[in-house]
Amino acid sequence: MENEKDLLLKSYDDRLTAEEKHRLEDALKTSAELQREKAALDRLRQEIGNWEPGFAPGFTNRVMRHLTGEESLVFQSVFRAVALSGMAAILLVLLTVYFMDGSLNLDSLLGINGYAPDLGMLSMF
Amino acid sequence: MPKVPGKYEEDVALVRAALRGDQKAFGQIVQKYEGLVAKVVIGMLGPDASAEDVGQETFLRFYRSLHQYKGDAALGTYLTRIAINLSLNELKRRKKRRWFSLEEKHDSLYAENRSFQKKDNAEWVQKALAQLDENHRAVVVLRLIEGFSTKDTADLLGLPVGTVLSRLARAQEKLKTLLKRLEE
Numbered sequence: 001m002e003n004e005k006d007l008l009l010k011s012y013d014d015r016l017t018a019e020e021k022h023r024l025e026d027a028l029k030t031s032a033e034l035q036r037e038k039a040a041l042d043r044l045r046q047e048i049g050n051w052e053p054g055f056a057p058g059f060t061n062r063v064m065r066h067l068t069g070e071e072s073l074v075f076q077s078v079f080r081a082v083a084l085s086g087m088a089a090i091l092l093v094l095l096t097v098y099f100m101d102g103s104l105n106l107d108s109l110l111g112i113n114g115y116a117p118d119l120g121m122l123s124m125f
Numbered sequence: 126m127p128k129v130p131g132k133y134e135e136d137v138a139l140v141r142a143a144l145r146g147d148q149k150a151f152g153q154i155v156q157k158y159e160g161l162v163a164k165v166v167i168g169m170l171g172p173d174a175s176a177e178d179v180g181q182e183t184f185l186r187f188y189r190s191l192h193q194y195k196g197d198a199a200l201g202t203y204l205t206r207i208a209i210n211l212s213l214n215e216l217k218r219r220k221k222r223r224w225f226s227l228e229e230k231h232d233s234l235y236a237e238n239r240s241f242q243k244k245d246n247a248e249w250v251q252k253a254l255a256q257l258d259e260n261h262r263a264v265v266v267l268r269l270i271e272g273f274s275t276k277d278t279a280d281l282l283g284l285p286v287g288t289v290l291s292r293l294a295r296a297q298e299k300l301k302t303l304l305k306r307l308e309e
Contacts, residue, residue, distance in 0.1 A: 006294075009297065010290065013289075014290055041297065043304070044297060044300055044301055045297075047250060048265065048269045048270060048300070049270065050246060051164075051168075051247060051250040051270055052164075053163050053164060053172060053247065055180055059155070059159050059177070060156045060159060062177075062181060063152075063155050063181050063184045064148065064152050066181055066185060067188060
């Protein structure tokens with residue numbers, strides 16, 4: 001009987017050989033206990049198979065909100081990284097100019113500090 | 126991504142649109158597979174807030190790896206794989222939390238398990254699932270609730286088919302006893 005019960009269980013989830021199928025069919029015809037077992041398994045699998053749990057209404061909207069929030073966080077972090085490295089580069093340039101020229105006036109920033117205008121050229125005007 | 130004719134074509138089209146930044150397309154994917162993911166995570170974790178979190182995380186993980194979906198498998202299977210792995214991780218985390226906080230062994234969600242009565246199918250199944258250990262619960266969720274084949278269930282859990290079959294047999298024995306007890 002145990003073997004037939006195992007065969008019955010196997011028949012739901014695995015392939016039976018022709019011989020096993022035959023044996024199970026014969027046993028089901030003659031054994032009331034096996035028939036009860038089959039009925040119980042059928043019911044159990046039906047009850048479980050019909051179970052339809054779900055998330056609270058609005059699940060899709062919540063996922064999409066999460067997603068949008070995440071994307072704006074990614075944008076913010078990328079923006080912050082770019083802004084920080086930009087600031088660092090500007091500071092570096094300013095410091096370099098300051099240490100080279102000793103001042104941060106417009107001529108120094110433009111790299112023309114200490115250049116005298118060409119008087120010959122000016123006389124043309 | 127190659128052109129995939131046939132049953133996955135609609136999903137592939139939605140994924141392609143989502144990759145181009147079409148959020149509506151991704152929303153359609155979530156709507157289409159929300160029920161499937163719910164069955165996995167609620168089946169594994171029970172209907173509490175962490176199930177919703179894991180459900181959301183399933184879709185967020187999928188979104189972050191959209192480019193990896195090539196349409197060579199059903200999108201449902203792909204999402205189920207993410208959902209079952211995240212659920213098993215969440216169960217591990219719960220175990221650790223219990224270990225450190227010396228909480229009672231059973232989830233508070235299922236605290237009244239021992240004396241439950243069969244009010245309706247949903248409640249019965251939920252509480253009966255909670256009586257199974259996580260390994261048996263996983264095969265029941267994938268095979269009996271989601272309806273994956275035994276082989277697909279084995280693939281999703283990274284187990285040999287024989288192990289899935291024996292776990293299914295043991296789980297059904299336990300569930301059958303529970304169902305019988307309820308009807309007495």
